[in-house]
Amino acid sequence: MKVAVVGVGLIGGSIGLAARQRLGAHVSGYDPSAAARETAIARGAVIEAHGSVEAAVEGADFAFVAAPVQSLAAMVSSVLEVAADSCVVTDVGSVKRAVAGAIEDPRFIGGHPLAGAETSGVEHARADLFQDATWYLTPTTVTRGVAYERLHRLITRIGAWPTAIEPDTHDVVMASVSHLPHVLANVLVAQAARVLSAEGERLPATGPSFRDVTRVAGANSVVWGGIYRANADALVAAIDDMVGRLTSFRDQLASGDDAGIREWNESAREDRRRLLESDLAGGEVHELRVLVPNRPGIVAEIALALGRATIDIVDMGLYPSSGSHGTVALWIRGGVVAEQAERLVRDLGLEVARA
Amino acid sequence: MKVAVVGVGLIGGSIGLAARQRLGAHVSGYDPSAAARETAIARGAVIEAHGSVEAAVEGADFAFVAAPVQSLAAMVSSVLEVAADSCVVTDVGSVKRAVAGAIEDPRFIGGHPLAGAETSGVEHARADLFQDATWYLTPTTVTRGVAYERLHRLITRIGAWPTAIEPDTHDVVMASVSHLPHVLANVLVAQAARVLSAEGERLPATGPSFRDVTRVAGANSVVWGGIYRANADALVAAIDDMVGRLTSFRDQLASGDDAGIREWNESAREDRRRLLESDLAGGEVHELRVLVPNRPGIVAEIALALGRATIDIVDMGLYPSSGSHGTVALWIRGGVVAEQAERLVRDLGLEVARA
Known part of the structure; x- marks a missing residue:
């Protein structure tokens, strides 16, 4: 797996370290600053560092855009231009409406990890920066379901809690x-x-x-x-x-x-x-299997419905079929919460089975 | 040494623990609540617990009044009524004007340790609650110099930094x-x-x-x-x-x-x-010896002048003499700070020698 980090500061560098140490990913980085690129390599946050976005994103399965909010939309567009069709592109900006309004691409999902520090810069990056942090995602009706599933899983594996939310909210x-x-x-x-x-x-x-x-x-x-x-x-x-x-x-x-x-x-x-x-919800993990029509936006719809009720999806799996329907498996922590999730998904007009 | 703690909650209990563990003091406590008295004994915050202020304060060298702000003045008055002439009486309230305005007694010095916790109650008391905390003291012109010196030293020995300040400020x-x-x-x-x-x-x-x-x-x-x-x-x-x-x-x-x-x-x-x-001042400790007239309020005047300049007095000693003058020794951390302290004390019209 190859992960591209576009902007290697505290957040980008920490994503790089986490992806390398926890997932064994090959991590490439882009940064306009030569000093930041050097430090990122020295710290082990990236394996290769580039002064060109195209070189950094080439062959990547995931691209994380970690740029200041004011340049996010332009940077995400540049990344989408050069990224492969199968690449999942996301950002880590603290404000979500602007980028959500500017970008409409099935490969893109806005994101925002609630993590940070008093410090900044890749020299303070740490692999555990996102441990147990909420990581907001803003899928839309054009988001490809499988892109959401893959990003959700990757974020879970670096220790954070992905949760879907509308950009306005x-x-x-x-x-x-x-x-x-x-x-x-x-x-x-x-x-x-x-x-x-x-x-x-x-x-x-x-x-x-x-x-x-x-x-x-x-x-x-x-x-x-x-x-x-x-x-x-x-x-x-x-x-x-x-x-x-x-x-x-x-x-x-x-x-x-x-x-x-x-x-x-x-x-x-x-x-x-x-x-x-x-912040302290816990319990046993329950699996729900949801029969979904094969149409764009359905995964976003489910994730957002559960996100609105602050139900964390511990993990999710997509099982497409060749017919008109597929299955989405959702793992939810806590019996009462799983029941609530089941009701919410049924309210969307979908069939649910408890595994 | 006997220390009385009037009110054994988080702060009073922590003073008791610190005085026992760090100074080997005999600590007696007063609390209107029988449950608090029992817990204070069980936690080792006090050796004896009383439902009467008089019994708790009897024979005490120091009395710390740790009551809610609204009952402080009345409680301090009760303590002063029964305390010995040699007893130093102080309080730990977060607001200082009311009690300073109500009490005029050479044995009393208002106080306020900048320490606390999310928790309250003697069950959360700890001996190290005041470690490296600023502990404000509000001596006045009627305060007996030797009372201030003794309280200053006791607070230093339980790990905090006493600093003099006017109640209004x-x-x-x-x-x-x-x-x-x-x-x-x-x-x-x-x-x-x-x-x-x-x-x-x-x-x-x-x-x-x-x-x-x-x-x-x-x-x-x-x-x-x-x-x-x-x-x-x-x-x-x-x-x-x-x-x-x-x-x-x-x-x-x-x-x-x-x-x-x-x-x-x-x-x-x-x-x-x-x-x-x-918060991070440091350096070697310097000793200043100040020749002072034997009159009330002179120690408060010096402490307040240094307090205004945020100069911490690491330790102080009073050397009265039978004549019209005595000596106050001040230990100050850092060469530049000690020089500043020397100037400030000279500005009060006093003679200073560096030891």
Whole structure:
């Protein structure tokens, strides 16, 4: 198996290391920077490194485009132009609408691993960066089912949890759970710096909560400038919502509404418990076999229906037949969850059997 | 040495464990809850546990009051009423103005260790909770110098870094670096929960940055309700400042001001670097010997002057004499920092010698 990594930074380099160490893949890399190419080779993230996309993608079974958000669509197009018909092409961008809107190709599936670090650059790449991370995928009605299945399996084998999502939903969710926290981290350090100078050059000693909240402050300007811009509308809405909530809490505080503050805090505690619980689902793996018509988009439809209900597909297999129907096998963790998945798939008008 | 812990929760219990394990102290505890007293004994956080403050504080050299912020002043007063003249009394509350304004006693020094955890209760107490933590102290002009010296040394010996600060400054700084991050964590989880229900019961998979930022969401309502209330004015000001900064970023984003966003991000990166640096000061320890007049408040004055410049006093010693002057020895880490400390102490009109 040959995997091409288009852009060998922290994410691209970590995909390369994981694909080599866990799958024994032959990994080739593209990067415009000669220094990055050299480091990628030295770190073992790639076996061959090229200054041309075409050379890197030649003969690849998978191509991962890891470029800043603002150049993603153009880079994915270049890769699709030179990639083989059987090659699965994906990207790792933190915003999904722009690239999903620009690219319509059966070989392409947008993607976004929820992994990263304070660091950047291939010198910090690690094979286990994606271990147990959610990896969003945005299949569409033109996506080839077998491409989705292969990408799903590859991502599972490098340790992550693939989950299908619509690009719009992805961007709205990320505005709240990733982009806004980055903005807040920046604002908090700026505010602490102001307090510092107002209090006579005192550098305030900070506690663990401040360090946690501001860990991501001042993340790479090129990367994050692009993300903020690409998701500007959703992020503006998330900021407006946050300002409204902060103002409402501020008014409770200023008017001494202790009961309101306690209720607000208890409700946050409950919200957090639910969010943590959703990260901790477990149980035995059940197999569902779904009889599907042989038409494009059916795999995307199933994956998205389960993704919407946050049901993780542990593994999937496609068994096409020469007739009008084939079979999709889905492995789902937990008995109750598997039953829910079965209902959701039936609701799509499909026949399901428990294996 | 006998240490009394008035309130054996996470913080009080951890002080007890640290004092026993690191200083071999005899630790007695007070708690209104019989269950907490039993657990404190079982965990070894205290040797004796009482349902009466007087019994717990009897014969103590130090008393640490670890009660919710709203009952601190009353509890500190009760302790001072029954404590011996030689006993040093302190508290561990997260807000300092109220207690500093209510108590005027040469034996009392307000305190606040920047340590905590997601957990609460003596069952989670640990002897190393304060290792390398900043421990704020708020000595005043009525504080007995020898009380400050003894408390400073005890805190150093349980692994923390005592640093003197004015109560007002403390509360303003904490509003920005601790209380506001807690508020933001609550608002972020509430927002994520809203996105969740708006997107069809989807529980959004969250990445590491979201988990970091929301770790403290929904912290204990009694404890945090009291903190928010006690620091309401400073926290309202910090929220107003944050809303202003968020709105300004939002407008840059909505108008596509990429250069402004980049500059804002770079400046946050720089702010964070400076904040981290201030946590990492190191070097050889230098001794300064300061000739001081024998009058109350002089030790507080020196400690606060160095605290304002964020100079940590590694250790201090008081050498009173029978005349009108005595000597205060200060141990300061780093040559440049020691020189700065020397200048600051001279600026107070005092004579300094390098040992």
